Amino acid sequence: MPEPAIERPSDIRSREDFARLLSALRDRAGLTVRQVAARAGSAGAHSTIGDWFAGRGLPSLALRELFVRVLKVCGVDDAELVEEWLSAWQRVRRAPGRRAGGPEPYRGLAGFREEHAGWFFGRETLTARLLARVAELDGGGVQLVVGASGSGKSSLLRAGLIPALKAKGRSVTLLTPSVAPAPEPRGGQGLVLVVDQFEEVFTVFADEERRAAFIAALLGAASDGAVVVAGLRADFYAHVLRRPDLVRAVQEGPLAVGPLSGEELRQVIVEPARKARIDVEDGLVELLVREAARAHDAGVLPLLSHALYATWLHGQGRRLTVAGYREVGGIEGAIAASAGDVYDELDDRQRELARRLFLHLVHVAPDTADTRRRVTRAELLAAESGDGEREMEDVLGRFVAQRLITVDGDTVEITHEALLWAWPLLRGWIDAGRVGLLVGRRVLADAEAWRADHRDPDALYRGARLLAAQEWAQAHGAGVPPTVREFLQAGAAQARRRVRRLYQAVTALAVVSALALIASGVAVQAQRTAVRQRDEALSRKVAAETAALRRADPALAVQLSVAAHRLAPTVEARGAVLSLSAEPYATRVTGHTGAVYATAFAPGGGLMATAGDEGVVRLWDTADPHRPRPLAAVPAHEGGALTAAFDPGGRTLATAGVDQVIRLWDVTDPRRPAPLGVLRGHAGTVRHVAFRADGRVLASASYDRTARLWDVADPRAPRPLAVGRGSGDGLSAVAFSPDGRTLVTTAADRVTRVWDVADPRRPRAAATLGGHTAPVLSAAFSPDGRVFATGAFDNTIRLWDAGTRKTLAVLEGHANGVVALAFSPDGRTLASGGYDLTTRLWDLSVPAAGRVPLTLDGHGDIVYAVAFSPDGRTLASGSKDTTARLWDLSAPVPAGHTGRVYGAAFAPGGDLLVTGTADGARLWRANARREPPVPLAGHTDYVVATAFHPRGRLLATGSLDYTTRLWDLSSPAEPVAVLRGHGDNVLAVAFDPASTLLATGGADRLIKLWDVRDPRRPVAVATLTGHTASVSSLVFGPDGRTLASASLDGTARLWNVPDARRVSVAATVRGHSGGLYAVARHGRVLATAGADGAVRLWDTSVPARPAPLATLTGHTTTVSGLAFSPDGRTLASGGFDKTVRLWDVSAPGRPAPLGTLTGHSERVESVAFSPDGAVLVSGGADGTARLWPLDVDTVSRALCAMAHPPITAEQWRTYLPGIPFTPPCG
Template identity: 50%
Template sequence: MREQELITTREEFGQALTRLRESAGVSVRQVAAKVGAGIAPSTLGDWFAGRGLPSLSSRDLLVEVLRVCGVSQDADVEQWLNAWHRVRRAPGRRPAGPEPYRGLAAFGTEHAEWFFGRAALTEQLVARLAEPGLRLVVGASGSGKSSLLRAGVVPALGREAAVFTPGPHPMAALARQRGEVLIVDQCEEVFTVCEDQDERARFIAALGEAAERAVVVAGLRADFYGQAMRHPELLAAMRSGQLVVGPMGEDELRAAVVEPARKAGIEIENGLVELLLREVAPARADGEAHEAGTLPLVSHALYAMWRESQGRRLTIADYRKVGGIGRAVADSAEKVYLGLSEHRQELARRLFLTLVHVASGTAATRRSMTIAEILADHDPAVAAEAEDVLDRFVAERLITVDLDKVQISHEALVTAWPRLAGWLESDRAGLVVGRDLAEAAARWAGEGEDPGALYRGSRLAVARLWAAGAGPHAAPGPQARRFLAASVERQEAEAAAQRRGTRRLRRLVAVLAALLLLTTAAVVVAARGQRDIGDQRNAALSGKVANESVALRPGNPALAAQLALAAQRLTPTTESRGAVLSTLGNPYANVLSAHAGAVYAVNYSPDGRRLATVALDGTLRMWDVTDPLRPGALSSVTGDAKGISAAAFAPGGQVVATAGNDNTAGLWDVRDPRRPVALATMGGHTMGIIGVAFSPDGTMLATASYDATAQVWNVSNPRKPYLLSTLEGAPKELSDVVFSPDGRTLAITAFSNDVMLWDVGDPRHPERLPDLRGHTRSVLAAAFHGDTLATGGFDDTVRLWDLRDPRRGRHLATLSGHEDGVVAIDFSPDGRSLATGSYDRTARLWDLTDVQAEPIVMAGHSNTVYTVRHSPDGRVLASGGRDDTVRVWDLRRPLLGGQRGTVYALAYSPDGRLLATAGHPTIKIWDVSGDPRPLATLTGHTDGVTAVAFARDGTLLASTDLDSSIRLWDLTDPARPRLLSETAAGIGNIFAAAVSPDGRSLVVAGEKFDVHVWDISAPGRPVLRAVAKGHEAAVNAVTFSPDGRLLATGGGDRTIRLWRATDLAPLGVAGGHGGTVYYLAFDRTGTLLASGSGDRTARLWNVRALDRPIAVLRGHADSVQSVAFSRDGRTLATAGDDRTAMLWDIADPAAATPLATLTGHLEQVNKAAFSPDGATLATVSGDSTARLWPVDPGHAARRICALAFPPISPAEWRQYLPGVPYDPPCPGTATGRASAD
């Protein structure tokens, strides 16, 4: 072991440094002279004498001192720096010997000898690195990817390897690397801290090029998987066999705990390891895996225990002292924070917010900064304080200093420390504004500082308001400051020009009426000035509140919706309208926050009027859900102080069964839900009970327990239940139990891979039936509907089984999509869909009419979703989770799922009653005359369906695909569509299609440059009528004018071409777009044409003058894929690859202005279309969904007020609308919170 590794105190550091200096034969004064930089010999003397330590900002000086004293190898310098950091974070007494645990900090190459638990995974990955190529290592945050790469793979390779993180400038980082193997750790930084999209693409392409001659490994956080898939190089790596870093198995985790202690000569008290393993995942005693994200918490708890221990032994008392796994991180951070003065606490808040990157659609991520960047904006006195604050968190390993980089030690801290999570929640909107500003500035710089890309109006006002109050650590960077300054300069120049015109007019008026209007004019000007100032302030506040609403939407939908309305009422802005309309274009849930622990079960009464919820806090709560989205608290009773884990209503709705961790089940009389009365307690299990289920006739109750047994009770008289039988033979602890609808079969799941079936037709003599086998990990949940059983488990899947003959259960289908174990399942009342809850923190809805379809993801819970349950009418879904909340979801959804992948196209029928959505490779027909409901799925296409179009009266539908196929469908009965014809177009991939207004012609175009017109007047026998030539690249857009006389086409040659529809005679060509023309649309008059392009713009054209556009619409951050006119022609909708749709006011086309940006889609928006009545905008996306958005803010406001609950409180109003009198936007609502206390 090197000398530096034994240094633990300031004195030892000074002594070792002195020995180094003496070996080099130099004095302190000579060292000072050679280092220069103005450092005093007395300061160096303190370092060598052990009286002082180099500060963080003196790191570079320390390196120079080491060089002068003869340390020439970089590896040796790093060892000295590690010792320096170790001593700086050593506030007091430590156990003797080396540190066996890393805490939140990742393992580096120098810690390889202390890295245990990942031997098998290391061996797998090293085996894949024998040949050049790009390998992807994917895992959730906290799975240990960085440690695996640095401390596992690099030492095992036996070859020179360069490990680096991309940072804000990944190309520069890549250029500095040398080695046979390139390892990109935290590759997700290219999507977070790298703000330049072009540099991001170049970097990923460069990795692909490097992989042709070298081994390249990229470690990627799993929640950035979707963004990575958009890059061909990373997508190819995924397909060629990525390595998934899953949670550690029990044996692996045991090794990670025990082996470092053994190596360090530390004894572990008997029972401590088992306690640790049990508390990692109390609901997973299967010995297979532990929850993703747990590993860093375990590591920190071990480190904190080692710090607290007084000798060579770790004990259960040490574990309890540091707060266990659940509290060790939070307690460590809170201890440091509370030890700071109020001023330094504010410095700590700014420090942590600086070190976190917040983005829409993904969890917050840490980011690294240099010490110089962190301290740059402080004067020397405050800089010293900030450095001391930093030191204190470094000492607890909550922040890591690696060479000149500073970062939060692990992202687990973001959620594990409630104070930091609160800071992020309260300032999330500001952080998002700052991120958006940085990205806009990067785009502006990348486009040659195009003035058209500058901020203006309310968006500029919001950014300026944020920048003014951001504080030194959150303030915009140099590029963003230049962007803001340029935006302000441009806006002021425009305002000055307008004022000059106004002054000229005023001088004329003054000459004509100076004496008469002098006094009145002065008063008017003064009043107008005051009003202008007030309007500007309100507009800025409106935009700020609207952005906060968007940021709050996932976690607190009701508050977010009401803030959007308040912002809109304050000043209607693009942001406020977008926030209001987007509220109703996204899954909506009201949140109940009465429980003080994880919610394990929710259940509706059979009549749907009451909801029962139970939780770890030991309470059973009853809710009035007569108005299903406005639950009213009825009662709260304590049933099990150790926590209630299961609950079920008896079929009659008068009795509720509960069970929990005290090994008993209880029956409650809830005829008066305001006063539940305990009826009976059923004992017999030796461990906690995790599931209860009533038989369909209500005479039996089944319980499932951690003791690996199930019991069946007769509860005909709920005051005197008695045991009928005990079902034994399970290999491990049970996880769920459910009766079949006929009451004869009991399905039991356990922490094993199989599902047990029992015949309980004679409940006193139950018979074990053959198990259902197929799951590859523990099975956690089950639900019946008719003869179909659904089961879910830790293999992240749901499996459907045919149990018409329970003795010969047959596997029907497997549903995949969850990113972690499935722990809750419930069928909809009609059996057409299935709801699931998961450890991946989402609930999902699956369309069982097409089991290959992607599910609808309902995100909002901040932790595991333990329970889901439909209301009896199927219009509402309740979910509960580890975040202590119940969410009540409105299933009268604006979100239409059921597609198998990307949804490319959509079309309304002429009467607006039907909506067709087309994807890969199916078409869904929806009835949208009321609450949307699926009518039929059209199958037969063999590739992605790129276009759909209705003809005639809506009874004929045309569809085209990427396999050059044209299909015509009879929708006379839309629930039973009939294929009329299938035709091979012979033009390769078809990208666009349109039906003429008279329904007699179908025009199609695609990759072959030509435009084909088909006669479909006899839809059973389409005939090719004409071909138009002229485009010099693929044709992506075709459309007819409303009168059918004109045909417009556009494509990859960046031109728009106009043709006479009757004979395809060319009428004109429009140029000007800087990218592919993806979509075209005529307004109702046929004189205005809109185009959307890959140059990020939409343009408006007069078809009689195509030499230049009437207007260029800029607002999208990526390609514009679709354009659509409203029925009255006053509004244009655009949709693009930036995941948004936008609404534009084009009442005056030459002065088009943005009205609203609609947000919510998780991938690119491919098409948009207005409903024929103009009230709704439909969009389809790469996220496998279609969405229905209201376009009238007034109508949306009324809808929101009918949904949002509970109402905004005065305290919330003051927080988000300071200085504005409390005036809730939804009249007639009370200000109380839903509570059962």
């Protein structure tokens, strides 16, 4: 039966219809897909645009403008017809797949409730722990459940805890502060009160009296035998600690809701699908797990859940696919895509209503993160009337239908706080209106208090406060509640009466003059304030947007970050600039219109070749790798160019591809490459070529199951030498040993073959190597020829001893096949590219290292090629995303450890850096980071603590092998002394300023003092007891007469140390809930931090009576590292939330955030400043120690030197509207 005719976009009802009519436009225009892409100004997006015509995909929201340009190229010029096409596009994007009836497997942004318990997976272990806590409080008590927004607290309580309790016959009552009355304080024996969103006590309850009454009722119920389980957002935990009544009640410490493990994430993805009888495409689960691990710190679960829901909703049949997941925007983009779909359908009037709607549903505060706000429907509609009320109801209904807003009875709220930061448009509304929101919330509270107090005239605003409130009300027009309008009108009337009395008291002229001066002064100040607030809001907004651009477009991210900081030096902008400095920078190389299958550098440097899917080989001048210049583009191979290699002299380039031939090119003048010889003989695609070290022999691997050797001594007259046939499927790679006597070939039959090619006319099979469990895709020899590497579709890399042909190591880290390998010129580093879209660097300089690679993210598709520049400072990668990238490897990222970096510290001179890790300790040259580190051999377990002697000649390391070792830095081959005395792990070490004492702390709860004046014969002189759990951190005071210790028992202690043999406790510092992980000190100020996520500052001027100065909040979970800058003006903290935070503590009683540094992919274990305070080092569980230069201007100049191409005026207008175009990098 023929397909029904599709005449206009309004007839389109499916993706097939969309593709058919779009292709008809292209056919009428007489254009190929490549021509359409080129004329639309996006030749590099040829593959993507081709998918639209072929029905394999639809334009994403981010490509809306490109889609419009494609329409115009295909002849759609009429504005109304363009809008009709856009409507069809939106309609098809939202159209769910053809799916049989059945349950919805995923909740999207909507949380789990009790009735969804059967669909709640991944939290079984945590639910069991919470049940055990409740059982322990059977006689009554309070248990807090603390986690970041999005961590799944509400679902744990509602779908995990409550059903489990009811199954055990327990009586359970669920309440939420903003909608439920406080519980009765009597009759609670055996009852479990579950309080969801307990933070609303601090956000919704504007007056302390109501807040105190609610808390008192909860505590009363607990004292009467009820168990109170309260879920609390982590950033509100400090509010709990400010209330002695709550601190006393919470004795056991909170239950932390942390991130899901990889296996738990798999359960969240797979189990609901299995229950709903839905298939999940191979590769999607691992892709989701990998992307979930890289998602937003505030909590990945709502993002993952919504992405799964959207993929299911828009998918085809009973199957979840990678393509469908990509189509809805992935984890990071699905929420924005869903919200954008709704918003794009609204007209201008409705869009303004949507803005007012969402801002009404947001609570902002100066000292906590933004939260959603629950309001009644009546409150929401109070400012609307007639048609406005009906329109608001319609707008509300559209967002409710997409589960972005929830209506429950008479209340309305944003479904999940993830929307607040995952939808950039909403984030922009909030940032732009932050000052107004703060003013509005305050005015509303004051107006309600004024009305409740019988309209007391003393409560009315006056002066500047009244002016600010009136400006806010004027800006919000009809959205101002009646009570507020009445309140401000009364204030204005009172102000007018005051003015009349003033007129009566002075002469008319004086009054007029005074008022004119006041008015002009207020107007000027108001304008300045408005401009400053606009600049600050825009700076924060742009800084936030650069996080998403860092990998996709590094040059644009750099320039926007610098521009944001220059516009207004906000905390966010400072963090954005500094964060870009601590990871390898990638310069995008564009020009290919299809996948980039090969990258190769000429041996002399400065010249690079790339080979692409469109069959073109391109040559680039890379003398300045940050500004690559195109030299030539050669149509080389019909169907696709797959490989390229320079001869050792750099004068000849060999290329091959789908057309089964190998071509040789004279590139003596790279602007005008000239064809030399053509090598024919293969009967299938030629996948790879490689030159022998003398350049006289070329090897090739083909899908025809052969490897061939060619005599290319005269490249104008090449001739075949020999054919090596492998059994099984096609060959994928060839690699010569440096001496040219051995050739390695890889194949799809999972086998690696080694050939003796000393006589290239008579190659001899020397060995067949198994081990890989999937097709082998790549091979490379180390420069010294002692090792070769192979990569396979089993996601592993194998290192082989070239002499014995035994496996040396198996490197695991890629989440999909390893298709490209390259050794650095010095042989220390192995680069790999994979189907998991990543490039990885493996440090091979230390035996057994390389198991935790440095991951280079940025490509948007498979990485097919990797190649090092001759000097090893640049890595070129090529990808299916149509780009190559040039990675600057001079970025300060000491990597290559076999596990997490527990400690990192600078030597007093600043020239050395020590890292303590799972594979021991290492010494690095801080200013010559290309030198291999010096391993410190001796410890038999993890090194978790390090400290340099103040005079720089000695290093102490503490280990899980129960020992502390002392190292002479002038000869670190072996320790000068081993200190034994702890009966458990040594977790902390610290030297005193006089360099005579070493303090060590351990899991045995003890602190030991050692006389190290003779480091070869240290003497134990004292053992300090008192802590009831592991001692996690130690620091001496500046005079050496006091020692501070932190412990997992939740306390810090100050010890008087007048001499090592007379030690006493000066004070015990309490205030944290949960264990302490870090302590730091500068002068009289002591800093402590731990599992509660807070950093606390204490005045220790009188050691016996430390006084609290301030509490720093911002980390969303455990703070594990603290360090003061040498001048004491800056404090750095590192946490399990993967961030490093900088704080201005120059006035320790009024600390302020300076910036947040992001880059670690796992939790941060330690932080330390360089002796001059210019650089911070952080150690992370991702196996790296990152060096962060801290001067923003210096970092900006360095980044600008790399950023290319310059930002365009169009990009500037997109991100910085209304700001004059001023390119930040000159």
